[in-house]
Amino acid sequence: MSAKQTIAIIGATGNMGAAIARSLSKGKNRLLLFSHNQDKSQQLAHDIKNSHTSADVESIECKVNASWEADIIILAVPYGAEKEIAAQIRDVANQKIVISIANPLNETYKKMVTPTDTSAAEELQKLLPNSKVVKAFNTIFAADFANPVIDGKQVDSFIAGNDAEAVDTVTELVKTAGFNAIVAGELPASRTLEHMMLLLIQLTMKHNYNWLAGWKILHN
Structure with missing residues (x-):
């Protein structure tokens, strides 16, 4: 990405949100961190600035304002929270990239709560019809962000989306976070990607x- 962009991370103090924030702070973008726990998001912003003195990061008190200011919105929240948040940010997310990291798993990690003919990302796209929803960061654990090379191999991170330019932008973010980016296809490929994480959790x-x-x- 050539131009500096503003990235809002909604749910920034969860395990995944914080890991994404720390990783992306190594890039040249501006990060806006939103969490219902303002003390934790302020502490996270402080910790990131201590680690990367050039990082442009701040805690923000309102998810709508964060989304309004942002070029890219990352929903680092569970699948069950996406519907409510989408309703709140729908107007300010118009034509913006919205990244879905959610995996719609049941409480026992044995199956999906979504029907077989859809995915969390596709459901989010329905809720945000004027946004460019991209699936990313869902096939990796929070711990992988601090250790994107395991057993000498760089972890792959898969991306899916319908808008080619949006996918390219998110691909650069995935690389900034330290992963090998692989574009899996258009948004329906999210069904496979979400099942990949279900399997990885079960294997783990x-x-x-x-x-x-x-x-x-x-591959060769």
């Missing part, structure tokens, strides 16, 4: 990967 619980694991496509 079964084989005790200690929540530090990722996907890697091997």
Whole structure:
């Protein structure tokens, strides 16, 4: 990305939100951090500035204002929270990139709560019809952001979206975060990507990967 862009991270103090914020602060973009816990988001902004003195990051008290100021909005929230947030930011997210990281898993991590013919990202696109929804960051654990190279291999992070320019922009963000970016296809590919995370969680619980694991496509 050539021009500096403003990125709002909604849910910035959750495990994934904080990991994304810390990783993207290494880039040249401006970060707006929103959390219902203002003390935690202010502390996160402070910690990021201490780690990266050139980081342009601030805590912001209103998700609507954050989304209004942003070029890119990252919903670092559970699937169940997306509908309410989408209703709140719909008008200010017009024509903007909105990144869906959610995986619509049930409480036991055994299946999806969405029907087989859709995905969290596609449902979000319906809720935000004038936004450019892109699926990203959903196939990786929060711990992977601090360790994007596992066993000597850079973790792959998959992206899906209908708008080619938006996908290109998000691809650069994924690279900034330290991952190998792979474009999987248009938004319906999110169905596969969300099931990939379901499988990775199940494998991690079964084989005790200690929540530090990722996907890697091997090819010649």
